[in-house]
Amino acid sequence: MNTIYNKVMNIYKKVETFGYALLLSSLCFSSCADLDIPPLNVVQDQDIFANESTVLLYLSRIYSQIPFEDFKYSSKRQFFDDWLAAPDILDGQALGRDDHDAMRSEGYGRNGAYWTRAFASLRDANYLLENIPTYKANLSEAFYNHCIGEAYFTRAMVFYALVKRYGGMPLVLKVLKYPEEADVLEVPRSSEEETWDQVLSDYDKAIEYLSATSPKRGLSNRDIALGFKSEAMLYAGTLAKYNRVTGFGEKVNKRLIGFDPGTAADVSRKYLLESYKASRELIKGEKYSLYRKKWAAGDREAQYQNMVDMFFDLQSPENICIKEYQYPYLVHGYDSYAVPLQLRGGNGYSSEICPTLEFVELFDGLPKNPDGTIKVFDDRGKYILYDHPLDLFRNVEPRLRAYVVFPYDVLKGTVIEIRRGTFTGDVGDGIESLMSKNRVVDYSFAGSTRYNTMDAYTGQGKFSKKELYLCPNQNTREIIERPDGSRMNASGASGPFTSDDYCARTGFTIRKWINPNMPQNMVLEGRSEQPFILMRYAEILLNAAEAAAELRLAGAAAPDGDDFMQIAYKGVRDIRERAGAEPLQSISELEGESGLKLIRRERQKELAFEHKNLWDIRRWRTQHSDVINGTTHSDGVYYRGLYPFYVLKENKWFFDARLDERNWRFRLTENDYYFAIPGGEVSKSPVIDQQPGR
Numbered sequence: 001m002n003t004i005y006n007k008v009m010n011i012y013k014k015v016e017t018f019g020y021a022l023l024l025s026s027l028c029f030s031s032c033a034d035l036d037i038p039p040l041n042v043v044q045d046q047d048i049f050a051n052e053s054t055v056l057l058y059l060s061r062i063y064s065q066i067p068f069e070d071f072k073y074s075s076k077r078q079f080f081d082d083w084l085a086a087p088d089i090l091d092g093q094a095l096g097r098d099d100h101d102a103m104r105s106e107g108y109g110r111n112g113a114y115w116t117r118a119f120a121s122l123r124d125a126n127y128l129l130e131n132i133p134t135y136k137a138n139l140s141e142a143f144y145n146h147c148i149g150e151a152y153f154t155r156a157m158v159f160y161a162l163v164k165r166y167g168g169m170p171l172v173l174k175v176l177k178y179p180e181e182a183d184v185l186e187v188p189r190s191s192e193e194e195t196w197d198q199v200l201s202d203y204d205k206a207i208e209y210l211s212a213t214s215p216k217r218g219l220s221n222r223d224i225a226l227g228f229k230s231e232a233m234l235y236a237g238t239l240a241k242y243n244r245v246t247g248f249g250e251k252v253n254k255r256l257i258g259f260d261p262g263t264a265a266d267v268s269r270k271y272l273l274e275s276y277k278a279s280r281e282l283i284k285g286e287k288y289s290l291y292r293k294k295w296a297a298g299d300r301e302a303q304y305q306n307m308v309d310m311f312f313d314l315q316s317p318e319n320i321c322i323k324e325y326q327y328p329y330l331v332h333g334y335d336s337y338a339v340p341l342q343l344r345g346g347n348g349y350s351s352e353i354c355p356t357l358e359f360v361e362l363f364d365g366l367p368k369n370p371d372g373t374i375k376v377f378d379d380r381g382k383y384i385l386y387d388h389p390l391d392l393f394r395n396v397e398p399r400l401r402a403y404v405v406f407p408y409d410v411l412k413g414t415v416i417e418i419r420r421g422t423f424t425g426d427v428g429d430g431i432e433s434l435m436s437k438n439r440v441v442d443y444s445f446a447g448s449t450r451y452n453t454m455d456a457y458t459g460q461g462k463f464s465k466k467e468l469y470l471c472p473n474q475n476t477r478e479i480i481e482r483p484d485g486s487r488m489n490a491s492g493a494s495g496p497f498t499s500d501d502y503c504a505r506t507g508f509t510i511r512k513w514i515n516p517n518m519p520q521n522m523v524l525e526g527r528s529e530q531p532f533i534l535m536r537y538a539e540i541l542l543n544a545a546e547a548a549a550e551l552r553l554a555g556a557a558a559p560d561g562d563d564f565m566q567i568a569y570k571g572v573r574d575i576r577e578r579a580g581a582e583p584l585q586s587i588s589e590l591e592g593e594s595g596l597k598l599i600r601r602e603r604q605k606e607l608a609f610e611h612k613n614l615w616d617i618r619r620w621r622t623q624h625s626d627v628i629n630g631t632t633h634s635d636g637v638y639y640r641g642l643y644p645f646y647v648l649k650e651n652k653w654f655f656d657a658r659l660d661e662r663n664w665r666f667r668l669t670e671n672d673y674y675f676a677i678p679g680g681e682v683s684k685s686p687v688i689d690q691q692p693g694r
Helices: 014-024 052-064 110-138 141-166 192-209 222-242 264-285 300-310 334-338 389-393 398-403 537-553 564-579 592-606 613-620 679-684
Strands: 255-257 319-323 421-423 479-481 487-489 532-536 640-647 652-659
Touching (some): 052 141, 110 141, 141 222, 141 613, 192 255, 192 264, 222 264, 222 319, 222 532, 222 537, 222 613, 264 537, 300 564, 319 537, 389 652, 398 592, 532 537, 537 564, 537 592, 592 613
Parallel strands (some): 421 640
Antiparallel strands (some): 319 532, 479 487
16 A cells, blocks of 8 residues: 655654755845855755655655645646645536536636646756756665656656646756756747657656655655556547647647647557556556455445445555545545535535436436436336335445435435425326426526426416425425424425525535544534545556557557456456446457447446546547537536425325536537646747647
């Protein structure tokens, strides 16, 4: 088990921590007595590279700025958002309280915030590469080599984060010195292919030099670099195949985004093969395995609990790279933002990650219509009635339950009351759709009709009186009297409500990553400390499966006597078995384009809410073209929820599947796949081009 521990590690003494503080401020002081005498309050190279402990201080600075996408990352704010978690839109996986247009590229990294910090990180890595050789004698050979590997790993991670956002980047591979080298400070953007080649080269160098196991808790190692190489090259390989956006710069006549159509297929195969080989090296090493500590065949409860525990077990054999937190030194606020309303802490936030029905429908075991949407009506067009809300989910794969809080399931010992409203009318021969016949669900820009405008609520049309009751918010309740004289709220304690966004907006809230043992009085911003898994073995299996399927479709030969389909089949089969999903029947299910779609679907399910899905669909280039609920992202997509209603007179339940009532539309055009270069960087530089077509 390996960790990335983004704070000054416990091995450091107070004096060393003080030295690190001086290092950060070394350019802020100067001596006015004698310019030939180094100022006493400036840390010199001989101090930084004096021994392993001082070098570790330098590495701690580097690690504090590596662009890991963890609890402090969001697509809107990007990296390093102080100590706050920043959940937002996860493209069809979840809807949040706000940021409904965050998927568009202008929502990513406001004011180009990461651009400047990225080049500062590159300087740190290049400085280490250029200066540590002078002090090699101060370090053991093994530690010296590892530090070289850390520098290459840092550079690879930074260039990877940049190229998947911007395409071709300025490849700054040495420390730029001012004013003595002012004539070379302006570095133009390289092509996208050249940038991906640099990412590949830096990962390979990192793998060459890094230690097989981390020499200190918190440092990287060879396996971590292999894992991220696997991910990065899968991104590059699929991007080279599916991207259609390309163009040349005006200041520098070079293809800055996209690939040469004449060579793109060969480039794709090259990167995919690199991803496959990196994945296979980790698989063959047999150091990692899927987490099964509580798993039991045929036991759905054990399979569910196994997947809940997996994300909190620091000794999990599945963990390749994790980001640790520790209160009060380094914390985040995930629980504060994400818990259901009933478990809300003192900060007043809740339910900011509400999984969509589109995401839930990916999973096996739900009653579905022929088109794959959830079945809520019987063959007569009447709502299917259930004795309990959980009855709808009785056969769903346990993995989904470990990720999503279902209506009236239990979290932290509390039944989470997710109920949109109460129906008080007679059932008769069945309940027709709440959507009146004269109100058609609109999947276009007009959006959806709210429940509080429907005839059942207003007592109009086919309803002679009001038969639908809803609560506008958590504080204003409509009280219903039961047949036995007892009273109840029309809506659930965790919503959804008509006009309150701190609730289960989609009929679901998130369970994944929620600390099940965190006391409610600790559910506050800056109090969460559960780790974030940045790279795990399941992703490696999925990377290998997808690369194998793509390479086979491209007609490539498998290396080292491998069978592409056998490798893909075993990885997907094992993941589905652990998840409690329906077993694959044969290897033929992964053949061709339909097999590739199955692998992609498995990836979307398994790696949900791990900052993977949005990048996956960007590299597949499907987000602007996939038809969702009748429209594409280019036109504006609406997402759906699944809303439980209590039938008062029958003590039964039904579900209504419909669009999110807020009428939020999510747009993404092909141009949005590449983020715009910060305008200030373009205007001040004679060689930095804006994205072609912007």
